[in-house]
Amino acid sequence: MECWELMPKIELHAHLNGSVRNSTLLELAGELGKRGTVVFPDVENVILKNDRSLREVFKMFDLIHVVTTDHKTVTRITKEVIEDFASENVVYLELRTTPKRNDSKGMSKRSYMEAVLEGVRAVSMVEVDLSRELFAETPAVNETYNMTGRKKIFVRFLLSIDRRETTEAAMETVNLALEMRRFGIVGIDLSGNPFVGEWSTFLPALEFAKLQGLSITLHCGEVPNTEEILAMLDFLPRRIGHACCFEDEEWEKLKSSKIPVEICLTSNIKTESISSLDVHHFAELYKANHPLILCTDDVGVFSTSLSAEYAVASSTFGLGKREMFQLARKAINFVFAGDEVKQKLEEIFASAARELD
Ligand code: 6MZ
Numbered sequence: 001m002e003c004w005e006l007m008p009k010i011e012l013h014a015h016l017n018g019s020v021r022n023s024t025l026l027e028l029a030g031e032l033g034k035r036g037t038v039v040f041p042d043v044e045n046v047i048l049k050n051d052r053s054l055r056e057v058f059k060m061f062d063l064i065h066v067v068t069t070d071h072k073t074v075t076r077i078t079k080e081v082i083e084d085f086a087s088e089n090v091v092y093l094e095l096r097t098t099p100k101r102n103d104s105k106g107m108s109k110r111s112y113m114e115a116v117l118e119g120v121r122a123v124s125m126v127e128v129d130l131s132r133e134l135f136a137e138t139p140a141v142n143e144t145y146n147m148t149g150r151k152k153i154f155v156r157f158l159l160s161i162d163r164r165e166t167t168e169a170a171m172e173t174v175n176l177a178l179e180m181r182r183f184g185i186v187g188i189d190l191s192g193n194p195f196v197g198e199w200s201t202f203l204p205a206l207e208f209a210k211l212q213g214l215s216i217t218l219h220c221g222e223v224p225n226t227e228e229i230l231a232m233l234d235f236l237p238r239r240i241g242h243a244c245c246f247e248d249e250e251w252e253k254l255k256s257s258k259i260p261v262e263i264c265l266t267s268n269i270k271t272e273s274i275s276s277l278d279v280h281h282f283a284e285l286y287k288a289n290h291p292l293i294l295c296t297d298d299v300g301v302f303s304t305s306l307s308a309e310y311a312v313a314s315s316t317f318g319l320g321k322r323e324m325f326q327l328a329r330k331a332i333n334f335v336f337a338g339d340e341v342k343q344k345l346e347e348i349f350a351s352a353a354r355e356l357d
Contacts, residue, residue: 001307001308001311003321004307004308004310004311004314004324005088005089005307006089007089007307007310007321007324007325007328007352008089008090008091008328008348008349008352009088009089009090009091009306009307009310009328009331010090010091010092010293010328010331010332010335010345011085011090011092011093011094011095011295011296011306012094012217012239012262012293012295012331012334012335013094013096013217013241013262013264013293013295013296013297014081014085014093014094014095014096014295014296014297014298014299015096015097015160015191015297015298016077016078016081016095016096016097016116017061017064017065017068017077017097017098018061018064018297018298018299018300018301018302019077019081019084019085019095019296019298019299019300020064020068020077020080020081020300021080021084021300022047022048022300022303024076024077024080025047025064025067025068025300026044026047028067028068028073029043029044029047029067032066032067037066038066038067043063043067046059046060046063047060047063050270050303051270052270052271052301053271053272054194054195054222054223054271054272054273055193055195057271057298057301058192058193060301061301064301065100069100069102069105069107069112070102070105070107071105071107071111071112071114071115071118072115074112074115074116074119075115075116075118075119075122076119076122077119078095078115078116078117078118078119078120078122079119079120079122079123081095082095082119082120082123082126082128082153082155083123083125083126084299084305085153085306086123086125086126086151086153087125087126088305088306088307089307090153090306091152091153091154091345091348092153092154092155092156092331092332092335092337092341092345093153093154093155093156094155094156094157094158094186094187094335094336094337095155095156095157095158096157096158096159096160096189096191097116097157097158097159097160098159098160098161098162098173098191098192099112099113099159099160099173099176100112109172109173109176110176110179110180113157113159113176113180113185116157117180117183120155120184125151126151126152126153127151127152127153128152128153128154128155129152129153129154129155129341129344130154130155130156130183130184131182131183131184154337154341154344154345155184156184156185156186156335156336156337156341157183157184157185157186158185158186158187158188158189158217158336159173159174159176159177159185159187159188159189160173160188160189160190160191160192161173161174161188161189161190161191161192161202161205161206162191162192163190163191163192163193163194163196163197163202164192164193164196164197165192165197165201165202166201167201167202167204167205170201170202170204170205170206171204171205171208173188173205174188174205174206174208174209174212174214177209177214178209178212178214181214186214186215186336186337187209187214187215187216187217187238187336188205188206188209188214188215188216188217189216189217189218189219189241190202190206190216190217190218190219191219191241192219194219194222194223194225195223199228199231199232203235206218206235207235210235215238215239215336216235216237216238217237217238217239217240217241217262218232218235218237218240218241219240219241219242220232220233220237220240220241220242220243221240221242221243221244221245221246221250222242222244222245222273223244223245223273224245224247225245226247226249226250229245229246229250230249230250230253233250233253233254233257233259236257236259237259238259238260238334238336239259239260239261239262239293239334240254240259240260240261240262241261241262241264241295241297242261242262242263242264242268242273243261243281244268244273244274244281245273246281254290255288255290258290258291259291260290260291260292260293260333260334261285261290261291261292261293262293262295263280263281263282263285263292263293263294263295264295264296264297264309265277265280265282265294265309265312265313265316266296266297266302266303266304266308266309266312267296267297267298267302267304268280270302277312277316278316280316282313282317283317286317286319291330291333291334292327293330293331293334294306294309294310294313294327294328294331295309296309310324310328313327321356322356325349325352325353325356328349329349329353332345332346332349
């Protein structure tokens with residue numbers, strides 16, 4: 001495990017609220033329990049349950065959102081999640097989150113995202129590269145971020161559209177991403193319970209986002225839905241997530257399109273989207289040299305880490321350290337950040353490669 005922790009890695013599919021530490025969730029639930037807002041033992045049971053079906057996972061997210069959604073907490077979890085990824089040598093993190101409006105907390109989608117960015121500013125354990133403008137607004141913090149000799153993590157954000165949302169709400173998220181672009185928001189994700197929502201509802205907002213130059217990734221084929229999967233592939237997103245329930249026609253289309261797939265092994269097994277690792281599509285796509293990125297999905301909910309995903313892939317598919325390093329390095333090609341960041345990531349991997357020899 002240690003060797004996977006030491007290896008530089010790129011995380012491209014991580015949901016903020018799914019990546020919260022259990023200890024933080026329990027602490028927050030405990031406080032709400034004391035105030036009578038939640039029944040703590042019930043919440044504790046749900047949080048500590050290990051295996052959940054795909055449907056149960058979305059009930060869990062609703063619960064997490066009750067516990068995490070106020071500005072102060074959003075700031076705290078963002079800070080912790082970035083520090084956790086940095087501590088296992090994730091050198092580039094594309095963190096995604098659904099901007100939430102919550103009138104009872106005086107929260108708008110914009111103020112939610114401001115709280116997220118505040119969390120980035122609060123990171124102290126590592127040097128964060130996000131956007132010069134973000135740190136320029138807080139000179140005192142800026143100095144901290146210019147310190148040299150500390151571990152560094154590049155962080156970029158994707159704003160998620162939840163499949164429960166309307167076209168208007170999806171459009172609001174895209175407009176917010178455009179307004180906040182200069183703070184390191186690089187793209188849009190479509191996620192949420194795959195049993196709800198219609199592709200046609202989100203398409204106008206996604207087309208607009210694409211036209212405006214935002215990069216798009218879609219949760220695609222988490223459940224069988226040929227019509228939707230084919231429509232999503234026709235849309236030509238820059239990446240897709242999961243691809244668990246593809247039929248022959250969908251595989252063919254995916255392979256010829258060369259759209260990179262974000263693979264989340266533990267998540268797929270724990271949600272029973274894939275029956276066991278030995279039949280996971282990772283093996284076939286890897287053999288076919290299809291662009292792949294190993295990711296975590298929700299480190300908190302699925303009790304995993306990116307290093308653990310590398311360990312699982314290596315032992316299940318018989319890949320050695322060098323092959324795993326190559327896999328991590330190739331992810332540079334699929335990040336949504338610009339060429340300058342890619343160049344810096346190349347340098348990080350080149351120097352790590354020299355140590356590997
Ligand atoms: C689909 C998922 C997901 O956005 O509140 N999310 N959507 N499939 C998955 N795999 C099991 N894991 C997480 O983070 C939590 C939200 O991300 C989406 C869901 O919409 C969930 O509510 P944020 O930070």
